[in-house]
Amino acid sequence: MDTGLRYRYCRWCRTPTDAGRLLCPACGADDLAEAGSTGGGTIRRFLPTASARQRRQLCVIRLDEGFTLRGALLGVLPGAVSLGAAVRRTAAAPGRDPAFVLVPEQSR
Ligand SMILES: [Zn+2]
Numbered sequence: 001m002d003t004g005l006r007y008r009y010c011r012w013c014r015t016p017t018d019a020g021r022l023l024c025p026a027c028g029a030d031d032l033a034e035a036g037s038t039g040g041g042t043i044r045r046f047l048p049t050a051s052a053r054q055r056r057q058l059c060v061i062r063l064d065e066g067f068t069l070r071g072a073l074l075g076v077l078p079g080a081v082s083l084g085a086a087v088r089r090t091a092a093a094p095g096r097d098p099a100f101v102l103v104p105e106q107s108r
Contacts, residue, residue: 003039003089007067008032016066039089040064061087072097
């Protein structure tokens with residue numbers, strides 16, 4: 001499935017980084033390759049936001065490929081989710097941040 005999430009990785013040291021980077025954050029090489037993410041990841045940090053009415057929480061998500069991005073977690077009440085919870089990419093939702101939903105624990 002094409003999740004629409006792109007990232008880059010260093011051809012020299014394989015360090016993953018976000019798609020906006022031009023230099024490897026680990027070794028400084030400018031030889032970065034682009035790849036697509038599977039869209040699975042975990043919550044690393046919550047960002048201040050949010051209206052309970054919209055049931056969305058902005059957070060920093062670390063993708064399984066090892067890079068992080070800012071995403072909107074949908075269908076949750078702020079404060080009702082814990083750090084480290086598994087999420088996956090979902091279809092685009094209104095707003096400019098990539099949208100994610102929680103993955104039920106039994107399906108991981
Ligand atoms: Zn590197």
